Amino acid sequence: MGDTIFALASARGKAGVAVMRLSGPQAHWALAHFCAAPTARQASLRRLVWQGHVLDEALVLVFDAGASFTGEACVELHLHGSLGVIKAVAQALAEMGLRPAEAGEFTRRALENGRLDLAQVEGLADLIDAETEAQRRQALRVLSGAVGKRAEFWRKDLIRAGALVEATIDFADEDVPVDVTPEVLGLIDGLLVDLRREIAGAGVAERVREGFEVAILGAPNSGKSTLLNALAGREAAITSEIAGTTRDVIEVRMDLGGLAVTLLDTAGLRETADPVEQIGVARAVSRARTADLRVFLLDHSDEALLIAPEVGDIVVLGKADLRPGADAISGQTGQGLDKLVAGITAVLAGKAASAGVMTRERHRIAMVRAVEAMESARYQVKGIGGAAELVALDLRRAARALDMLVGRVDTEDLLDEIFASFCIGK
Template sequence: MDTIFALATARGKAGVAVIRISGPRAAEAGQALAGSLPASRVAGLRRLHDGEGGLLDEALVLAFDEGASFTGEKVVEFQCHGSPATVAAVLAALGRLPGMRMAEPGEFTRRALENGVMDLAQVEGLGDLLEAETEAQRRQALRVLSGALGDRAESWRSNLIRAAALLEATIDFADEEVPVDVTGEVGALLDAMLCELTAEIDGVAVAERIREGFEVAIVGPPNAGKSTLLNHLAGREAAITSEHAGTTRDVIEVRMDLHGLPVTILDTAGLRDSADAVETIGIARAIDRAKAADLRIFLLDDSGETQGLAPLAEDIVVRGKADLAGGDGLAVSGKTGQGVAELVARITSVLEQRAARAVTATRARHRQAMIVAQGAIGEAQNQLSLGMEVAELAAEDLRRAIRALDSLVGRVDVEHVLDEIFARFCLGK
């Protein structure tokens, strides 16, 4: 296997740059540049030299033994000064050593997976953690990275193996008198499994929204103050505002962090009947995006009309241009800021309640694997309802469920997703 190396920190000027080496020749490469390596997991100050004895830098050097590193292989790390010239010189010196090559994007993490240091769900959690922009995204990614989904999958797998073993025992001793009826224990195990899987499957959609971001659409008639409200929320002139109705023709998006939740606010075209062909297209797009959004803010004028788009139970209905009109109920003004804090609090409350329903699984791939397992368990229950004469068919259904759960953590049937997952990683990870 090749020994790989790469810059593990961001490119550009920095106080410190970390260069990572992993593979069978990592220690040899480290010694070639540093002269000697410190004890495992102990930092040592060393002068780095190139192959001709020229001084490259003075760096902290760390060495990790096989089985005790991020990749599970022998690893050496140089903590160099972070100038681009220093980094380039050290990388060039490593590239001239025999058996060394630059790592591909995500290759360090892929080796961690192949060496059993991480499971596939943890790899996805690490990818999400590297992309996290808000506190909710960080917490969710860290939960997956810590192995929470793998632990759940292992627990489910153990229960299914137990149920399958009981059925297999019944099959193996079909010609003898089996002293214990296993249907009660198997049925209880499968019932509990289905309840847990159903809860996880239902929570994936929310977890995906935390990772990708919730969408909140501002909808209402023209000149209700939608674009002005968006600009106030964004803290900048994201949308053009005008006294003329129909100014907004397309959906304008602004990404925000609301109390740790990733949220994209959508400013949409004013809802009304229009003879203008371009405005009509904008209105159609507004309705489509509003229907697909996670939450809608209906910003209404004095007429109170929603132009055929009815609010759902959790949608927020407010009056616009509160600085110009009185009345009861929640009203906001993007121009003066009146009522905006209360509106943000309402939005945050609704989305926090939804985020609380997020579970361990976070991706459509996880959901699909669990749906397959859920269906296989359901089939096993149907077989068992026909009697122990078809226990062999039920056992095969349980084996199918086990294979589906194994795919969650990368034991089987995941080669087709690996390239896509690791391509999203940066070079030094």
């Protein structure tokens, strides 16, 4: 701990209000140099005076140690968002001996002071980065400790299962329920269902965080780039009359119905002798396969392309401006675009609904390891008389894997559970 840090908590630049945050043992002491400190957690208007000069009139908030974001004594100065004011206040704080915070230092202190667990820190970072509604909701779930709670819930079941197995080993001679197999299997199976669902949801959660990929596919000159530009509202891709204008994959990030989406414009799909275009087509096919959704823009309804639509993909007829009356879309006129956007959003929202609270690859790896260990335990439980020690080993591995989600199982926990559940002692 030791030193007291300060930094602008709001974005740099001119604004109505700028928030300067102070954290550390000298935060309250520093405020006392500016003005009379208000009661903790009561917003008060104060004139900030430094060496006889008024720096600004600010809304001042004081937090006591143990009851602040970082866990330390904190002060927030809601200044007028002027570059001059910010500079003057920062200079005064530096003259008092306070240190400008390093990037992420407030959050690190919150972690070190036990105000946030590891996953919550990740959630906070995501919340700050959140650009869309789905990202905001998801990040807020993680920040509120959903990962830790889920991990704690699973850990309890694993400790219970481990305790049952350990009881049959260490208290073989005593009044332990004869067959613990059904309960152990029940716990393992329940956990496996939960974890598998969460792993499936983790992929989706990561998409919500990183953005879904939607690939626009079609034959050359079918109007893909025009459609992309219309959806993006800007000239992101070059369009021309010449078939095969788009060679590379062009990405545009956008917010569709609250979901972060990366639209991919791709090279027109056709057999070609041009080596550069061949590469473009190969890239289009490979990105299209890994995309979360493919929009096929066709010239005519029975057109066959190099790759076929999968279940859930969207297939539309393009160039509606050239064929009046048809149920088609046009990037040129905007016809049918609302319907297409609604269609894309509906498909992605359907996928996003299954998002779990595990948002990161790190979470997914921990859960996959736990599942592997539990599958091995399940296999061994079938012969529990002969392999209890191996079941126990696997359950410990599973618990340790899950502990990685928030930080690390102890044998004492197993013993606690054993003693709480059984009458041990002959």
